[in-house]
Amino acid sequence: MAASKETMQFQTEINQLLQLMIHSLYSNKEIFLRELISNASDACDKLRFEALADPALLTGDSELKVEVDFDPEAGTITVRDNGIGMNRDEVIANIGTIAKSGTREFFERLSGDQTKDAKLIGQFGVGFYSAFIVADRVSLNTRRAGMEAEHGVRWESDGTGTYTLETLDLPARGTEIVLHLREEERQDLLSAWRLRSIINKYSDHIPLSIRMRKIGEGGKPGDEWETVNKASALWQRSKSEISDDEYKEFYRYVSHDYGDPLTWSHNHVEGRLEYTSLLFIPAKAPFDLWDHNHPHGIKLYVQRVFIMDDAEQLLPRYLRFVRGVIDSSDLPLNVSREILQGNRVIDQMRSGSVKRILGLLEEMAEKEPEKYQTFWNEFGRVLKEGPGEDYSNREQIARLLRFASTHTDTDTQNVSLADYLARMAEGQDKIYYITADSFLAAKNSPQLELLRKKGIEVLLLSDRVDEWLTSHLPEFEGKALTSVAKGALDLGAIETEEERKSQEETEKDAEGLVERIKNALGERVETVRVSHRLTSSPACIVLGERDMALYMQQLLKQAGHEISSTKPVLEINPTHPMLARIEGEKDDTRFAEWSALLLDQAILAEGGQLEDPAGFVARINQLMLALAG
Numbered sequence: 365m366a367a368s369k370e371t372m373q374f375q376t377e378i379n380q381l382l383q384l385m386i387h388s389l390y391s392n393k394e395i396f397l398r399e400l401i402s403n404a405s406d407a408c409d410k411l412r413f414e415a416l417a418d419p420a421l422l423t424g425d426s427e428l429k430v431e432v433d434f435d436p437e438a439g440t441i442t443v444r445d446n447g448i449g450m451n452r453d454e455v456i457a458n459i460g461t462i463a464k465s466g467t468r469e470f471f472e473r474l475s476g477d478q479t480k481d482a483k484l485i486g487q488f489g490v491g492f493y494s495a496f497i498v499a500d501r502v503s504l505n506t507r508r509a510g511m512e513a514e515h516g517v518r519w520e521s522d523g524t525g526t527y528t529l530e531t532l533d534l535p536a537r538g539t540e541i542v543l544h545l546r547e548e549e550r551q552d553l554l555s556a557w558r559l560r561s562i563i564n565k566y567s568d569h570i571p572l573s574i575r576m577r578k579i580g581e582g583g584k585p586g587d588e589w590e591t592v593n594k595a596s597a598l599w600q601r602s603k604s605e606i607s608d609d610e611y612k613e614f615y616r617y618v619s620h621d622y623g624d625p626l627t628w629s630h631n632h633v634e635g636r637l638e639y640t641s642l643l644f645i646p647a648k649a650p651f652d653l654w655d656h657n658h659p660h661g662i663k664l665y666v667q668r669v670f671i672m673d674d675a676e677q678l679l680p681r682y683l684r685f686v687r688g689v690i691d692s693s694d695l696p697l698n699v700s701r702e703i704l705q706g707n708r709v710i711d712q713m714r715s716g717s718v719k720r721i722l723g724l725l726e727e728m729a730e731k732e733p734e735k736y737q738t739f740w741n742e743f744g745r746v747l748k749e750g751p752g753e754d755y756s757n758r759e760q761i762a763r764l765l766r767f768a769s770t771h772t773d774t775d776t777q778n779v780s781l782a783d784y785l786a787r788m789a790e791g792q793d794k795i796y797y798i799t800a801d802s803f804l805a806a807k808n809s810p811q812l813e814l815l816r817k818k819g820i821e822v823l824l825l826s827d828r829v830d831e832w833l834t835s836h837l838p839e840f841e842g843k844a845l846t847s848v849a850k851g852a853l854d855l856g857a858i859e860t861e862e863e864r865k866s867q868e869e870t871e872k873d874a875e876g877l878v879e880r881i882k883n884a885l886g887e888r889v890e891t892v893r894v895s896h897r898l899t900s901s902p903a904c905i906v907l908g909e910r911d912m913a914l915y916m917q918q919l920l921k922q923a924g925h926e927i928s929s930t931k932p933v934l935e936i937n938p939t940h941p942m943l944a945r946i947e948g949e950k951d952d953t954r955f956a957e958w959s960a961l962l963l964d965q966a967i968l969a970e971g972g973q974l975e976d977p978a979g980f981v982a983r984i985n986q987l988m989l990a991l992a993g
């Protein structure tokens with residue numbers, strides 16, 4: 365078959381990524397080998413899995429392996445696998461483009477600061493392109509398993525904007541990557557000892573055999589090959605034999621993360637069900653944690669045979685940050701994603717793993733609160749989906765939640781519900797919270813005035829997920845979670861008899877004013893009443909107990925959801941001078957304008973949007989002119 369060589373352009377982002385990577389990761393350049401071996405091992409896993417359905421794919425070469433070779437004269441290092449390989453289209457899709465979710469966000473977050481960017485690249489995943497840290501030309505030869513020799517593909521590039529592609533005969537299936545080292549790297553890297561030590565450091569835990577040439581007579585590599593890594597599944601070994609460094613390296617392998625995990629849990633379960641799980645909690649959220657298409661879940665093995673990545677059935681969505689492997693002895697080898705759904709073995713492994721993760725987090729929160737705070741800052745918003753998704757573990761998840769509160773008045777979410785209970789005032793029987801679309805809006809909300817004055821703590825919730833969370837968490841240890849912005853504020857025993865009396869009087873005195881405002885606002889409000897929660901603001905909006913916060917209503921509407929608008933209750937503070945001013949207004953039209961202003965500013969303070977913003981501005985202007993006149 366005639367070899368046709370084509371030159372193609374890299375996606376622009378790749379150029380940028382390459383430059384950044386070469387500069388930022390140079391100090392850790394040896395990771396290129398880890399990345400290439402990791403890809404080679406994945407390729408073998410994939411082939412082993414496909415071969416379960418089509419054993420012919422392995423014909424003639426059934427022992428899957430990775431070979432690392434070098435040639436001092438040519439100045440090359442070669443990483444070879446007999447895994448799944450790629451056809452031409454796959455090479456273009458996988459090696460010429462970055463199709464990852466989170467790519468855009470990654471580029472937006474780059475700062476130009478090398479140390480920071482190196483971390484970001486690490487989090488993003490460096491993969492194949494890390495070859496260019498040490499090589500000025502990379503050649504990739506690959507043939508897809510199951511295809512004839514003539515369908516080989518050669519990809520070649522010097523990493524500066526273009527690559528060439530040609531079709532050629534390749535006798536063996538799998539992928540071979542040849543790195544033509546930069547002149548200055550040759551001395552350092554072209555040594556059997558050096559390469560072996562890199563493999564031991566980064567790739568010992570890979571279950572597959574990684575081979576190098578045996579050192580023959582005269583200290584030179586000969587024609588025989590030997591396995592240079594442990595080549596056993598790390599998770600099958602007993603805990604006492606595994607060092608922390610090995611666990612960390614294995615984490616990097618399963619997660620494609622560059623940093624260390626926060627913690628992990630390794631368990632061999634025996635009994636009715638037999639499986640091993642090794643689950644990690646990362647220290648950093650990946651870029652695409654909030655992307656709905658973001659693949660998540662853990663690697664599933666059946667009796668040490670890799671079955672699939674991202675088996676999301678093994679963990680609920682609110683634990684989607686967990687990485688790791690589960691190796692089952694009870695599932696059939698030909699298990700498919702469809703079978704995983706509603707499978708009894710999967711369900712049991714899943715609930716066991718959830719318990720383990722929640723237990724791990726609880727222990728961390730107790731014994732290493734600072735570490736837990738790191739976890740919470742990264743993944744707290746995901747965990748908050750828990751009570752809604754996992755009813756049976758609701759209480760345990762609730763113990764893990766952390767919030768900002770008026771106790772510290774900072775936006776750090778570090779108050780647990782147990783902390784809150786321990787600080788409750790005498791006679792207080794509710795956990796008070798407020799939701800808003802930003803921390804500042806929550807913190808400065810007029811609804812908190814009275815509670816602040818009385819020294820009652822209020823949780824300040826401003827994550828999107830908080831409305832969802834509170835709707836699924838009605839109580840904690842027998843104390844109802846109560847929004848201070850919804851329904852009548854019932855302070856129960858915190859209120860004294862005297863206070864109640866004085867309020868009744870204020871209410872009585874303001875009856876006429878309330879009636880007038882109600883008439884003036886008509887359909888715009890559910891009702892108007894005297895507020896018991898305000899001390900320094902003139903008015904505030906209160907929603908019905910089951911209503912969604914105004915900013916959430918807004919968000920859903922913007923997202924195209926049909927939601928029936930709920931009318932707010934306007935609460936006024938008759939002791940405020942502004943109300944006295946309004947009360948004195950004899951002119952009915954002007955009184956109506958004043959009332960509308962009162963309502964509009966209360967809606968704004970609540971994070972709501974006005975139906976007639978221009979009318980509001982016109983009223984303000986009129987007022988300013990009147991004052992100036």
Ligand SMILES: Nc1ncnc2c1ncn2[C@@H]1O[C@H](COP(=O)(O)OP(=O)(O)OP(=O)(O)O)[C@@H](O)[C@H]1O
Binds near residue numbers: 449490
């Ligand atoms: N040795 C190989 N055999 C077969 N396919 C490969 C091989 N190396 C890379 N690929 C393909 O190229 C894709 C891109 O590889 P790359 O290393 O850039 O990213 P990745 O492994 O998907 O993720 P990460 O960047 O986190 O390592 C892989 O997902 C795989 O499909």
